Amino acid sequence: MRTNRRNRSASYVLPAAAILFSLVAAAGGTDRLNASAAPQDWFRAGTGMGVEKARVAVADFVAGNQGSQPLGQLFTDTVRADLEYSGILDEVSKSFLPQADPGRPEGLKEADWTAAPANAQFVAYGTLTASGNTLGVDAWLSDVRTPGAPPAIGKRYPGAVTNEDVRRVAHEFADEIVMRLSGGVPGIALTRIAFTSSRSGTKEIWVMDYDGQNQTQLTHGRTIAVAPRWSPDDSRIAYTCLAGTFQICMYSMELGRTVAFAHYGGTNSSPAWSPDGTRLAFMSSGVAGSPNIYTADATAGGGLKRITVSGGPDTQPVWNRKTGQQIAFVSGRGGLPQLYMMNADGTNSEKIDLPDMGYVVDPDWSPNGQLLAFTWRRPDGNFDIYAMDIATHQLVQLTRDAGRNEKPSWAPDGRHLVFQSTRTGKWQIWTMLADGTEVRQLTTEGDNESPNWSPK
Amino acid sequence: MMRGERGVRFALAVAMATALGALTACHHEAPSAANPAPTAPTPPPPRPTVTLQASPTFIDQGQSSTLTWSSTNATKVVLGADSVAPEGSKTVTPDSSTTYSITASGPGGDAATSVRITVSPGSRPAEVSAPPLPFDQLFRQNVRDAFFDYDKYDIRPDARDALARTAEFLRRYPEAKVGIEGHCDERGSLEYNLALGAERAEATKKFLESLGIDGNRMSTVSYGKERPFCTEHDESCWQQNRRGHFVSAR
Numbered sequence: 047m048r049t050n051r052r053n054r055s056a057s058y059v060l061p062a063a064a065i066l067f068s069l070v071a072a073a074g075g076t077d078r079l080n081a082s083a084a085p086q087d088w089f090r091a092g093t094g095m096g097v098e099k100a101r102v103a104v105a106d107f108v109a110g111n112q113g114s115q116p117l118g119q120l121f122t123d124t125v126r127a128d129l130e131y132s133g134i135l136d137e138v139s140k141s142f143l144p145q146a147d148p149g150r151p152e153g154l155k156e157a158d159w160t161a162a163p164a165n166a167q168f169v170a171y172g173t174l175t176a177s178g179n180t181l182g183v184d185a186w187l188s189d190v191r192t193p194g195a196p197p198a199i200g201k202r203y204p205g206a207v208t209n210e211d212v213r214r215v216a217h218e219f220a221d222e223i224v225m226r227l228s229g230g231v232p233g234i235a236l237t238r239i240a241f242t243s244s245r246s247g248t249k250e251i252w253v254m255d256y257d258g259q260n261q262t263q264l265t266h267g268r269t270i271a272v273a274p275r276w277s278p279d280d281s282r283i284a285y286t287c288l289a290g291t292f293q294i295c296m297y298s299m300e301l302g303r304t305v306a307f308a309h310y311g312g313t314n315s316s317p318a319w320s321p322d323g324t325r326l327a328f329m330s331s332g333v334a335g336s337p338n339i340y341t342a343d344a345t346a347g348g349g350l351k352r353i354t355v356s357g358g359p360d361t362q363p364v365w366n367r368k369t370g371q372q373i374a375f376v377s378g379r380g381g382l383p384q385l386y387m388m389n390a391d392g393t394n395s396e397k398i399d400l401p402d403m404g405y406v407v408d409p410d411w412s413p414n415g416q417l418l419a420f421t422w423r424r425p426d427g428n429f430d431i432y433a434m435d436i437a438t439h440q441l442v443q444l445t446r447d448a449g450r451n452e453k454p455s456w457a458p459d460g461r462h463l464v465f466q467s468t469r470t471g472k473w474q475i476w477t478m479l480a481d482g483t484e485v486r487q488l489t490t491e492g493d494n495e496s497p498n499w500s501p502k
Numbered sequence: 503m504m505r506g507e508r509g510v511r512f513a514l515a516v517a518m519a520t521a522l523g524a525l526t527a528c529h530h531e532a533p534s535a536a537n538p539a540p541t542a543p544t545p546p547p548p549r550p551t552v553t554l555q556a557s558p559t560f561i562d563q564g565q566s567s568t569l570t571w572s573s574t575n576a577t578k579v580v581l582g583a584d585s586v587a588p589e590g591s592k593t594v595t596p597d598s599s600t601t602y603s604i605t606a607s608g609p610g611g612d613a614a615t616s617v618r619i620t621v622s623p624g625s626r627p628a629e630v631s632a633p634p635l636p637f638d639q640l641f642r643q644n645v646r647d648a649f650f651d652y653d654k655y656d657i658r659p660d661a662r663d664a665l666a667r668t669a670e671f672l673r674r675y676p677e678a679k680v681g682i683e684g685h686c687d688e689r690g691s692l693e694y695n696l697a698l699g700a701e702r703a704e705a706t707k708k709f710l711e712s713l714g715i716d717g718n719r720m721s722t723v724s725y726g727k728e729r730p731f732c733t734e735h736d737e738s739c740w741q742q743n744r745r746g747h748f749v750s751a752r
Contacts, residue, residue, distance in 0.1 A: 249728075270728050273693055291723045292696055313684075313700040313724040316693045329697055331724070335704045337697040359697035376694060378701075382653055383694050405653075407691040421691060429691075452691055495692060 100227045102129060103138035103159055103166035107183070108149035113176030113207065120209060121174060121183065121216045127257065128220030128235040129170075131486070133461045133479045134228040138164050149173045151197055156190040167191050168198070170223060181205040181212065185219045187226065198226055213259065224459075234457045238500045239464050240264075240274035240283050241475050245492030251285050251297060256457070256477070256499075258488030264297055265304060271295065273316055276500045277323050277344070278367075283498075284317035284326055284344075294328055294347065308347025313337065316362045319344065320390070321370040327353070329361035339363045339375055339392070353392030359383075362407060365390065367501075368415025374398075376407050383407050385420060398434075400441070405429075408453045412460050413501070419444075419454035419463055431465050433480065444482035455499045456480075464488075464497040547609035550576040554604045556617045566595045567619050569602055576606035576613075596621055601738055618738040637675070641750045644671040645680070648706045648746040653690065655701035657709045661746075665706065668748060669713040682706050683747040684724040685731070687740035692726060699724030706746030721751060 107122045109115040130137045142163040148154040148171045159166045172185035187199040199222055205211040217235035224233030234256055243252045249270045254261040265271045269288040276283055287295035294317050296307040311332030318327050326344045331337040339354040354360045358379030366372040373390050376383045385406050388395040408421040416436060423429045429450040434441050445451040449469035456463055464477045475489045475497045552573040561567050572589040573579050579586050581604045596619055603616040646664035672678055684699030703722035711717050732739040
């Protein structure tokens with residue numbers, strides 16, 4: 047199964063499908079399905095390897111009373127969109143679904159769903175009930191190929207009677223399904239993406255749901271705010287803002303406002319969090335004149351410590367999210383910017399060799415610490431997104447022939463990436479599966495850049 | 503095209519570029535020149551070179567600008583559609599912003615470059631309001647920016663000359679303080695350009711220090727590619743954005 051991964055010299059850049067096995071296997075971790083769900087164990091063989099994925103049908107959710115009628119369609123549509131984009135299952139197309147919607151387990155006729163054309167293994171279904179402003183969704187996931195088995199999921203999801211809350215509850219249910227069918231890796235339907243948008247007239251930090259819904263402006267500095275990065279617990283966003291010179295700035299999601307952070311001399315940018323959330327690494331030219339990597343206390347910026355001493359510009363540090371032991375970064379010490387790796391204390395700095403020279407920036411470490419995504423403009427080529435296995439240096443190209451593509455950021459499931467692209471003209475935010483498929487546009491208004499996927 | 507919403511900056515940039523007189527045009531890579539074959543029986547004919555400058559590069563509609571060019575190792579030089587002498591100058595009065603291209607051809611190959619003259623329609627408010635302070639005028643006339651090659655921050659020969667003029671001015675006005683802005687063209691990435699712009703501002707400052715200007719009189723700031731002087735997608739525009747730009751910080 048892993049023969050390709052050791053074959054380092056023969057072929058550096060592989061088609062996307064070849065590396066996807068390792069993506070999925072790595073994302074799944076060791077915590078496989080428990081014994082009662084053992085029949086789905088075949089899933090571990092992997093997306094994109096020609097092995098069948100779990101086939102899931104989502105029935106129309108039934109309105110239990112009149113008040114819940116308009117919300118049922120939104121709930122069903124949201125669950126379907128989430129599952130379709132999860133990348134771990136095969137969703138039955140709407141036109142193949144049986145006419146009758148079960149609503150409750152006693153109404154589920156397994157044979158209708160296992161038969162052609164649905165051919166489902168699992169069915170998601172349920173009932174919405176509204177009472178005043180209170181909404182309750184009873185939702186189930188049943189394995190229709192094992193009649194008599196208790197539902198894999200059977201849960202009441204409480205919420206409010208608003209479109210926003212219906213979407214939230216639908217995301218919760220979809221995430222639960224994804225977790226069950228993917229061996230314990232949580233879904234990402236409740237995650238968010240921070241980004242920079244110019245739509246208000248100046249570049250400010252914005253945040254949106256993972257599917258592009260609820261785009262909300264966070265900062266109002268009216269200068270330039272770019273390169274947001276979520277703290278590991280999602281409570282804060284560090285970013286780069288122009289305040290005389292470029293400085294490290296901090297936004298508290300809990301307080302809903304910017305909070306004080308130390309100002310340093312010179313130009314400062316590209317903050318990144320240590321996995322425990324206690325330190326920031328960033329670029330600063332304040333002390334040495336030349337931009338180098340420093341770390342500081344993440345609370346208020348004290349305890350500034352220089353960790354690179356090169357003559358050329360060093361920037362864009364990113365901690366290994368799994369181990370916290372290494373920092374990947376970008377340096378122009380040899381001319382064009384290239385990827386480097388060092389220990390988190392700055393020792394053992396080493397260039398990551400790629401097959402040919404070019405312009406390499408924007409490293410981002412996958413949640414399992416095994417893959418680096420980055421932006422690479424190869425000689426005579428365009429800016430495209432690549433992913434590299436750190437251990438084997440095996441590479442996969444994820445975008446091609448579609449404008450300029452930069453600034454990849456991993457979703458917490460390790461299966462999705464968000465990036466910025468000019469493929470439709472202006473810079474916009476897009477997401478894709480980590481094999482380069484299922485590309486979706488999330489923004490359309492103004493210029494949108496520097497996406498960063500929340501770690502939770 | 504200059505960005506309309508930054509009027510003050512626009513006026514300053516126009517004034518700077520007018521004072522600057524000549525912008526250095528395209529940087530051409532000459533990959534073979536650095537490594538001539540050691541035992542070549544007949545040396546290859548030398549590559550032609552050509553420079554083209556416009557003075558000023560920013561004019562109002564109806565005003566004129568002078569194009570000045572020179573070439574080496576060329577048997578034929580074409581400016582626009584016209585064959586011209588290997589060296590010369592010509593006055594032009596474009597109605598709208600125009601890019602002038604020149605090509606020099608010879609046995610050693612071709613070389614080409616271009617320069618852009620930006621034409622502003624109508625007169626600017628500066629002409630009808632009170633005259634600016636003499637110092638500001640002198641600053642704009644005498645302080646020269648340093649221009650850089652793509653992805654580089656070493657001081658080029660033309661930037662040495664420009665910074666020598668700037669140093670002369672700063673020596674004449676020892677009270678004057680300056681801010682040095684590092685700028686980059688749009689082709690690099692946002693975050694790397696913030697670092698590169700910091701290097702350009704720092705290299706500009708260091709060079710002035712080497713000419714005897716006190717570092718305490720100079721502050722640096724990088725704008726990366728966030729505050730371009732020019733937003734067209736061609737080399738003459740990119741070159742204007744790769745610079746260490748001086749602002750008066752009295």
